[in-house]
Amino acid sequence: MAGLSLKCGDCGTLLKSVEEAQEHAELTKHANFVESTEAVLNLVCVSCGKPCRSKTESDLHTKRTGHTEFADKTSEAAKPISLEAPKPKDDVDMVEAGDGSNSNKEELVVPEVDQQLLVQLEEMGFSKERATRALHYSGNVSIEAAANWIVEHENDPDIDQLPLVPVSTKSEASKPSLTPEEIHQKQQELRERARKKKEEEEKRMEKEREKERIRVGKELLEAKRIEEENERKRIIALRKAEKEEEKRAREKIRQKLEEDKAERRRKLGLPPEDPAAVKPSAPPPPVEEKKVCTCLTMILNMVYTIIYLLLSNRGRLNFFFDTKLQSSLPVRPATKAEQMRECLRNLKQNHKDNDAKVKTAFNTLFTYAKNVATNPNEEKFRKIKLSNPAFQDRVGNLKGGIEFLELCGFEKIEGGEFLYLPREKVDTAVLQSAGNELSSAINNPFFGVL
Structure with a gap:
């Protein structure tokens, strides 16, 4: 099978012709080429039609333009490769000219250009062939004109080939073909063309920047909307949690009322209330009895208010029942824990305007009880100096603090100067x-409220 490409034995690159192999050898200094039956890859972009000769080239095109679809036309472009060496372009060629009967051949040569401008273009990085072609076709006017010509014709297939002109026109080409006025006008046209091109590029960049600003603005608006939505959800969740907390607080108050009610029945010697004996709630009244229901609701609210006031003054009620019914009802004496609880409740009621001071007193009493319970043999924990400023500030100045310590077993000694708890x-x-009791008073937010 005839070869379809030339393969570089050093780097593996596939080349379509001998000319490409020569250019590859000049650029890379590789000299090992073999004929290959593998065709050069030809991927054509579906969007813009740009051909790509390798997967790497197609990936770079996708990254630069965003085009991802390529048509594989390798088999269509594949053809046997010719191994004949190309004839040098700078050799003497003969062109035929005439009317068909007589064939006159004329020699083609490279035109002469301004060597000083040629050297400057080569120093700028342009090849000799490209610089010569640019100077020839721009009229050997200036570096700027030649550079503009290269930019405008950089996609020409013969951009890197030396231009050839007949010998008869070489002398004419070497002479200035334009007058100074024409050269000046040409320069003005080139500058104007470069200016317009620059303005178009700036307009295009401005449009791109405007699109980017619009995109960023939309993203910021979307982010703000999402943030506001999240904030709204957070507020709804917070309100729901507050309602749940309020519901739990009401339930705690109801349980506390039930406990106080049971405690009062126990102190009065009454049997506990049977939950099964509670009558079920009455069915909702009919629509025509709205006025009656309103009156009943008002009466019930008044009853609830009276009950609340009675509960708030239960100390006076207890005293009333203790004095009036002591002779007729058997009353169980209060235990030590109940006396402590009542002492703590009175302490909080007497100083309800200063919750921080009450809490400090509770914590101090808890520390005294804990120290004695854990270290009963340490006398320093069982003896308290009443004139101690810290003790007076935390416990001694609060009505009920010293009484609580006395309920724990402490006794006043040495003329009331010390509180002492004997080891025995x-x-x-x-x-x-x-x-x-102290732990309950510290942790229960409703302790002493009712």
Whole structure:
């Protein structure tokens, strides 16, 4: 099978012709080429029609333009490769000219250009062939004119080939073909063309920047909308949590009322209330009895208010029942824990305007009880100096603080200067009860409210 390409044995690159192999050898200094039956890859972009000769080239095109679809036309473009060496372009060629009967051949040569301008273009990085062609076709006017010509014709297939002109026109080509006025006009046209091209490029870049600003603005608006939506959801969740917390607080108050009610029945010697004996709630009244229901609701609210006031003054009620019914009802004496609880409740009621001071007193009493319970043999924990400023500020100046310590077993000695708990009178059970009551008073937010 005839070869379809030339393969570089050093780097593996596939080349379509001997000319490409020569250019590859000049650029890379590779000299090992073999004939290959593998055709050069030809991927054509579906969007813009740009041919790509390798997968790497197609990936770069996709990254630069965003085009991802390519048509594989390798088999269509594949053809046997010719191994004949190309004739040098700078050799003497003969062109035929005439009327058909007589064939006159004329020699073609490279035109002469301004060597000083040629050297400057080569120093700028342009090849000799490209610089010569640019100077010839721009009229050997200036570096700027030649550079503009290269930019405008950089996609020409013969851009890197030396131009050839007949010998008869060589002398004419070497002479200035334009007058100074024409050269000046040509320069003005080139400058104007470069200016317009620059303005068009700036307009295009401005449009791109405007599109980018619009895109960023839309993204910012979307981010703001999402943030506002999240904030709204957070507020709804917070309100829901507040309602749940309020519901739990009402339930705690209801349970506390039930506990107080049961406690009062126990103190009065009455049997506990049977939950099964509670009558079910009545069905909702008919529509025509709205006025009656409104009156009943008002009456019930008044009853609830009276009950609340009675509960708020239960100390006076207890005193009333204790004095009036003591002779007729058997009353169980209050336990030590109940006395401690009542002492703490009175302490909080007496100083309800200063919650921080009450909480400090509770914590200090809890520390005293804990120290004695854990270290009963340490006398320093069982003896308190009443004139101590810290003790007076935290406990001594609060009505009910010293009474609570006395319920724990402390006694006043040395003329009331000290509170002392003898070792033989240390009762772990009493101290444990004191700790439980203090812990409940510290952690229960409704302690002493009712």
